[in-house]
Amino acid sequence: MISVLEYLRPEKLDDALHIMGGGEHTPAAGGTDLVLQLRDGRPRKILDLERLGLDFIRNAGDIIEIGSLVTHAAIASNPLIAKSLPVLSRASSLVGSLQIRNRGTVGGNIVNASPCADTVPALLLYDAELVLKSSGGTRTVPLSQFVLGPYRTSLGPGEILHSIICRKAEVSTGWSYIKLGRRQAVNISRMTLATSIFMNGDGKIGSVRISAGSVFPTPSRIPRIERMLVGRTPSQELYRQAANIAADMMIKESGHRWSTPYKKPVLINLLTRALTEAQSKLIAGMVS
Amino acid sequence: MVTTDVAVKFTLNGIPMERDVPPNWTLLRFLRDGLGFTGTKCGCEIGECGACTVIFNGEAVNACLVLAPQIDGASIWTIEGVASSGRKLHPIQQAFVECDAVHCGFCSPGMVMSTVALLLHNRIPSNAVLKESLAGNLCRCTGYLQIIEAVRKAAESMDDMHLEKFRR
């Protein structure tokens, strides 16, 4: 049974923040996670964020600011995002079904903080920062520090996620986004890898970014591997070597679990594949 | 526990309406129990089966995941509004009949609504786009081949005017 005591849909951000300040309301965006959570029957008061004008995508120099209420469908069909944040574009296009993408928002995906949230590993590649607002003011937090664990974030009481600021990818960056699941469509991810590679003129790796979902306790970049790859000549052996180190890091940080005998070889193979795919996009000139 | 109903204005199948809806109802429940529009089916109620697909401001959504108060200001189309009037089927429905795309029929309203939404945005969908657009609709009779054939037939044979009303 759903128990909703009150439903409010303010039209001004200040009004919404004031209501949130009372500490009694649960914010609603697209509802694709929330409506299922409401079925636990715990009585709640709902504050709908839909009319606050948070569905914007702003292009400003080397950053793009995305309002928290932008849907996955809108992200996946936006040409600017396809060009400058290609991994996010891909990640959003793989969320659930069309019905889910038409309602589900990027903000809801982040705040819900499921380990399988598709946009989080993608946004980590672009050094995403979150703009959080409350009646007390605004603060900015790196996404890498926002997610504390499965379904746990550092969102404060009375706070809402206003927008997400992403650093654009360098032009001519190769990338990959791999979502491991049991089926192709409406697929909840078991493991997610996002990578981007930039090559120097001398054929060596100029910069590389790797992030992973459902590998470490929280979705995160793998800076140790990133550093190790810079300046090296790309090869299958190099990528496999890097992937092996990532697998050891996974076991060290997440512990030896019942799933480890499965996850370890899978991570090694997928990360090798992810890096190869990113690099082959560069070579094929398929850089979008 | 006291809850206050929420006043909403919306358009259903082209007809403007005003109602007071309980805040703890989903759009699915409101359609079926509040308005008696039982064409929209209640399947999984967790957004996975697509039996409750309706068109919400021109896009396919799962009615089980929309709160009833969220329809304020929206235009909604359900299976009841697809055929124009009387007994004549809409060309999409006709194509489903002709291609044997209806088995037990439970998924059909959702399949038809997803087809409407697809063709509203893409009049000549590629096979990949077509399948992707129906990926959120399950057919437990597994009649997917006939359903895909029906969508293709409707896309090829239908006149644009049959989609016009859904844009409003």
Ligand SMILES: Cc1cc2nc3c(=O)[nH]c(=O)nc-3n(C[C@H](O)[C@H](O)[C@H](O)COP(=O)(O)OP(=O)(O)OC[C@H]3O[C@@H](n4cnc5c(N)ncnc54)[C@H](O)[C@@H]3O)c2cc1C
């Ligand atoms: C069938 C199905 C398939 C799915 N498949 C996928 C998938 O493949 N990949 C994936 O990543 N997810 C998937 N999801 C989960 C879900 O659709 C996404 O996480 C979606 O992005 C959530 O966004 P929303 O707008 O619907 O959030 P809501 O449900 O509205 O909110 C989710 C949570 O975040 C809070 N919240 C929302 N917005 C804000 C804000 N701006 N500020 C503060 N708090 C906020 C809410 O209070 C709530 O706790 C799936 C869900 C379903 C039902």
